[in-house]
Amino acid sequence: MESILRKRHFQSNKENQKRSWLRLLKFLIPFLILSGSVFLRAQEEAKGAFIVTVTGKIGLENLGNILPHEHVTTDFLGAEIAPQPRYSKDNAITTILPHLKNLKEKGYGLFFECTPNYIGRDVELLKALSELSGLKIVTNTGYYAAVNKKFLPKHAYTESSETLAQLWEKEWQEGIGDTGIRPGFIKLGVGKGPLDAIEEKLLNAALVLHKKSGLQMAMHTGDGEAALSEYQIITKAGVDGKNMIWVHAQNGKDKERIALAKKGVWISLDGVSSEKMDSYVTMIRILKENQLLSRLLISHDNGWGVEDEKGTISLVPFDKGKNVPYQTIHEVLLPRLQKMGFTKAEIDLITIENPIKAYSLKP
Numbered sequence: 001m002e003s004i005l006r007k008r009h010f011q012s013n014k015e016n017q018k019r020s021w022l023r024l025l026k027f028l029i030p031f032l033i034l035s036g037s038v039f040l041r042a043q044e045e046a047k048g049a050f051i052v053t054v055t056g057k058i059g060l061e062n063l064g065n066i067l068p069h070e071h072v073t074t075d076f077l078g079a080e081i082a083p084q085p086r087y088s089k090d091n092a093i094t095t096i097l098p099h100l101k102n103l104k105e106k107g108y109g110l111f112f113e114c115t116p117n118y119i120g121r122d123v124e125l126l127k128a129l130s131e132l133s134g135l136k137i138v139t140n141t142g143y144y145a146a147v148n149k150k151f152l153p154k155h156a157y158t159e160s161s162e163t164l165a166q167l168w169e170k171e172w173q174e175g176i177g178d179t180g181i182r183p184g185f186i187k188l189g190v191g192k193g194p195l196d197a198i199e200e201k202l203l204n205a206a207l208v209l210h211k212k213s214g215l216q217m218a219m220h221t222g223d224g225e226a227a228l229s230e231y232q233i234i235t236k237a238g239v240d241g242k243n244m245i246w247v248h249a250q251n252g253k254d255k256e257r258i259a260l261a262k263k264g265v266w267i268s269l270d271g272v273s274s275e276k277m278d279s280y281v282t283m284i285r286i287l288k289e290n291q292l293l294s295r296l297l298i299s300h301d302n303g304w305g306v307e308d309e310k311g312t313i314s315l316v317p318f319d320k321g322k323n324v325p326y327q328t329i330h331e332v333l334l335p336r337l338q339k340m341g342f343t344k345a346e347i348d349l350i351t352i353e354n355p356i357k358a359y360s361l362k363p
């Protein structure tokens with residue numbers, strides 16, 4: 001670059017000089033846009049930004065590739081029915097550890113585990129798996145009101161948003177139960193259509209904790225109408241759209257995703273699988289055409305469900321093993337995006353820079 005600039009200096013013709021500068025600028029603009037996020041990240045690092053994992057606080061440097069929405073174990077039995085977990089920790093480790101070690105070998109360093117409390121969140125298992133695999137794992141606080149409130153504890157109906165926020169804040173400040181393990185984001189779940197009174201109360205509780213802690217709000221959302229309703233509630237509370245992750249944005253329409261992404265909302269396309277690859281590729285291409293790759297997150301939303309077959313508890317992959325858990329993005333999706341002309345900088349933006357920007361906390 002310096003030698004090009006020096007050559008330009010010796011040209012006497014001013015018009016030529018101007019044209020050369022324009023050419024240089026034209027060459028530089030795409031580079032500057034894509035590397036802008038890297039510069040921003042460097043600034044964040046300098047300011048001491050961090051992520052809270054199940055094994056403690058970490059900085060933002062050398063995190064490797066990131067999966068922003070996955071699960072380890074999820075128990076669909078329903079809130080407060082059986083003491084959790086129902087499986088043996090050793091069996092869970094034997095089943096899941098090879099998959100996390102594999103991720104580490106493929107260059108992944110960080111994994112956001114999005115199973116909320118009362119639907120199988122098991123932070124001690126996450127900590128053991130993280131220590132054994134070397135993969136950093138982040139857990140969450142918050143409640144899940146989707147699926148007809150099946151996973152909501154009774155007190156979620158009677159307590160105020162302030163009291164719920166206090167319960168979640170205790171987890172953030174002191175750790176979950178007596179484990180000392182702290183959550184690194186807030187996870188909620190809502191159904192379709194505008195939020196109902198309970199869903200709105202949970203979101204208001206999340207907003208109270210978000211304002212105190214800066215914790216990102218990741219929301220499992222039934223459809224585009226529900227996402228718009230969430231956005232309206234958070235902006236009414238004076239909180240910017242960039243503090244919201246529209247989890248399962250694949251359930252909305254392109255028009256809805258584009259409108260909210262333009263407002264700064266993170267668009268999380270979860271559930272990437274070989275069978276539905278074409279639809280994910282199309283959604284991503286349309287975001288790119290609208291210059292919105294900087295709002296995109298992608299994940300498999302894989303994990304294991306707890307199943308009870310005549311008293312024998314087992315862990316079964318979510319899609320019954322049709323896809324090897326956590327593999328499809330780097331094995332199928334990313335090579336396909338590269339073939340379509342996505343640059344390395346664009347891939348890094350989606351798989352590294354965006355998740356960091358979405359989830360990191362300021363001191």
Ligand SMILES: [Zn+2]
Pocket residue numbers: 069070071114301
């Ligand atoms: Zn999920």
